[in-house]
Amino acid sequence: MNTSQNFLISIQGVTTENDVLERFTGQLEHLSFSIQDLHYLNFQSSLSILMRLELEQSTDKESLNKVLDKVAKQFKLELLIYPLPERSIAASSHPYFLTLLSQKLQPQLLTKLFCHLREKQLCVTEINPLDAGDLHVFEIKINADKPIERQQLMKELMGLKSEYQLDLALQDDDLFRRNKRLIILDADMTFIQCEMINEMSRLAGKEAEVAKITQQTMDGKIQFNEALQQRVALLKGVRLSDLERLILNIPYTPGVDRLVYILKTLGYKIGIISGGFTRVIDHIKQRFDLDYGFANTLEVKNGELTGCILGDILDGHQKGVILREIALKENILLEQVIAVGDGANDLEMLASASLGIAFNAKRYLRECAAGSLSLPNLDALLYFLGISKTEISGLFQQETLL
DSSP, X not given: OOOOXXXXXXXXXXXXXXXXXXXXXXXXXXXXXXXXXXXXXXXXXXXXXXXXXXXXXXXXHHHXXXXXXXXXXXXXXEEEEEEEOOOOOOOOSXXXXXXXXXXXXXXXXXXXXXHHHHHTTEEEEEEEEEOOTTSEEEEEEEEESSOOOHHHHHHHTHHHHHXXXXXXXXXXXXXXXXXXXXXXXXXXXXXXXXXXXXXXXXXXXXXXHHHHHHHHHHTTSSOHHHHHHHHHHTTTTOBXXXXXXXXXXXXXXXXXXXXXXXXXXXXXXXXXXEEEEHHHHHHHHHHHTOSEEEEEEEEEETTEEEEEEXXXXXXXXXXXXXXXXXXXXXXXXXXXXXXXXXXXXXXXXXXXXXXXXXXXXXXXXXXHSSEEXXXXXXXXXXXXXXXXXXXXXXXXXXXXXX
């Protein structure tokens, strides 16, 4: 007959001593027990210890309290002991990992978030902070009885995102979440801070016409291929020398240098797949020493753009195809791929990756993506990968020493 008992032990208080944990476990040495769970936090001298013990012999709460109370009184800590019933709930077969980013964490936000998760029968099992400087970042572990409809959940949380300037990413809590190997990014308004075709339109004196078509494309109102052909036709006559000078002054998104450096240091393959133009992407690829760069090729004759595109158009569908081809070539599973974009033509690319991030995107894309990021700095997506500010700073310090 199994006579083992389970107890939850809570130890809380303020202390500057660093041997509290060993003193408590030392008091338990003469009992036959095993530690099933242990959570330890020492935050600015505020100590919190949670232990779940399984005792292999019958021990009542009073006896256990007597053994531990001596140490608790010595350190002036609060000791609470709860007998636990036998575990009858099996571990969830559908664990998820929800990362929350907010510049200002309000109680109302957490109340509404946890209420919604409960209503969806999603059980929060653990919450941990991630060091992110001035940002508030929390990693929330969730258990579900059945697979989550991610798109539906992200759509339902859109109200919270808008009201509280909240960014979220939902991932499977598995081995691949911690072992990404490939990131693919869009160029315009993602890797760089502009729509290059809009900038090029100034050289042709067609800025208003091109900007209007661009916006309609980003909103999903015009098919990408049709819109691209219309805009490129308006660029006819732009001199290649003027275009090359424009490319040299591309405004890059804040944090992109740091993002590329960190991910390359970690061994990532990095690529850009753009509905823009190869002359721009080739420059960016060389400038940042990226592994891949794909875009459309503009026809040039006599040193001027002809207003035509050579070959097939690289559209939203092709973005997804190329991402999958790169992953196959590099022998990388799609579960290990990240994709980042801002427009409707990035949807298939983001859907192909296990972590698709809508970066400062329109509502249409944010509702569909597994993650959304509305901060101006692109390197903030490192927090979705569980990389802390301290770890990021440490890597840059190593680079300085070298």
